[in-house]
Amino acid sequence: MSKAPSLREKLSILADAAKYDASCASSGGTRRDSRDGKGIGSSTGNGICHSYTPDGRCVSLLKILLTNFCVYDCAYCINRKSSNVRRARFTEQEVVDLTLAFYRRNYIEGLFLSSGIIQSADYTMERLVRVARLLREGHQFRGYIHLKTIPEASPALIEEAGRLADRLSINLELPTEDGLRRFAPEKDGATIESAMGRMSGAITAAAAEPRGPRFAPAGQSTQVIVGADGSDDATILGRSAGLYGTHRLKRVYYSAFSPIPESSQALPSRAPPLAREHRLYQADWLMRYYGFGSGEILAGAADGMLDLAIDPKLAWALRHRERFPVDVNHAEREMLLRIPGLGVRSVDRLIAARRHRSLRLADLARLAGSERRLRPFVVTADHRPTALLDRADLRSIVAPPRQLALFA
Ligand code: SF4
Structure with a gap:
């Protein structure tokens, strides 16, 4: 024993x-x-x-x-x-x-x-x-x-x-x-x-x-x-x-x-x-x-699996480009929360700030820490992304390969 x-x-x-x-x-x-x-x-x-x-x-x-x-x-x-x-x-x-x-x-x-x-x-x-x-x-x-x-x-x-x-x-x-x-x-x-x-x-x-x-x-x-x-x-x-x-x-x-x-x-x-x-x-x-429903997050993803290389909100936005660009000076909070790169706190600050002035891209970049990810998805007082959303290589623009490699 x-x-x-x-x-x-x-x-x-x-x-x-x-x-x-x-x-x-x-x-x-x-x-x-x-x-x-x-x-x-x-x-x-x-x-x-x-x-x-x-x-x-x-x-x-x-x-x-x-x-x-x-x-x-x-x-x-x-x-x-x-x-x-x-x-x-x-x-x-x-x-x-x-x-x-x-x-x-x-x-x-x-x-x-x-x-x-x-x-x-x-x-x-x-x-x-x-x-x-x-x-x-x-x-x-x-x-x-x-x-x-x-x-x-x-x-x-x-x-x-x-x-x-x-x-x-x-x-x-x-x-x-x-x-x-x-x-x-x-x-x-x-x-x-x-x-x-x-x-x-x-x-x-x-x-x-x-x-x-x-x-x-x-x-x-x-x-x-x-x-x-x-x-x-x-x-x-x-x-x-x-x-x-x-x-x-x-x-x-x-x-x-x-x-x-x-x-x-x-x-x-x-x-x-x-x-x-x-x-x-x-x-x-x-x-x-x-505010995402569980069925929404993976709607349009063929295999029912989350993309390992990019975060689920960005993946959702790339699959639902018809919902963008979002005018950050007028959109409801619910839609602002769907913009890649903006967190709950940034959205609340954005809503507080837009009461006093029209927001520009630089304002968003300050809130989000970077403008690269959100640029194709937003309209601001000085920016409208025109053809960006239609580009086939949009994914690599918002999530460069070096970053994707971290999750490979
Ligand atoms: S998961 Fe199952 S086997 Fe493991 S401790 Fe709990 S009851 Fe026991």
Whole structure:
């Protein structure tokens, strides 16, 4: 029998096992503040695992699994029952002690805790909830807590998890029912959806009653694995749009599939290009902040895949030249947001500026940082792109080959 791992070894095994989970940015939470002297620590400082929030803030979390033992056998997962990896399991008290120790040293701003499924969904969920309860109620921990929840767990346990955690998440993992059937047969899309639905109802109800009991104030998120089951980007984005619309998810995280040892023959032997993950995040951003419908982003793209060489908004503009040029001195905000090279903040500044004067190309270049990308797509007081939009080589004008090569 092999020797039981030390605490240090457990940390190394269970932090490494958690690295495949991308769904842990701590954005959007009501930050607990311990400056009132009633709690410990503060939620600023450096840490051991960095995540980036949508506004670009970098936060640090202790990101670990309670255990990498699992009774499920999801083909794409390194921790699946049949995987030949070294296993470890923290006690709940060990997770609490580690979190407090790192937090007091200001290494972290919070905890992201997930787990393989041991014995049953309820047995595992009870242990995750116990960690959060010990931290919050036993130690008045004011840091950020993100708990991964198990869709099959009883609603009472999810309820308690929501009361204690800032954010909850359930991983969808694969975007289609067919993918789940093939690669995660113990999981059920309908159970995942209904758990997300209950969570969404509780989050909305708590947000409407600020004086009532709290419930996951930073919302819920999920992770979708990209490149494991053959789903194209149009399918993935359609699924994300459905989740944002139906369950008001705060974020969908995209995680490129990484091939694992002794995996199923049905899984790809190579990881998808990392640029694909990056383009999906950009497209996701377009759906959430730029008013694009999921079907629109890839409309006209023959293979249902995002162009890896250029960003999805530029790709959309090149396919829909009939929508341009846009007169920046008169167009609605909705259309200004579609101009390549202009972000949300630039558009808002542009709208504020045009109240006082007619905008010229140089004004736009200042807002966008460059005029190359937007020049063919805009009309300003001193510029009308005439034939530019009809040129066959427009793509190489707005995205020179040197830049395209970065993504090749
Ligand atoms: S349930 Fe989670 S930890 Fe277990 S095999 Fe499936 S993905 Fe991996």
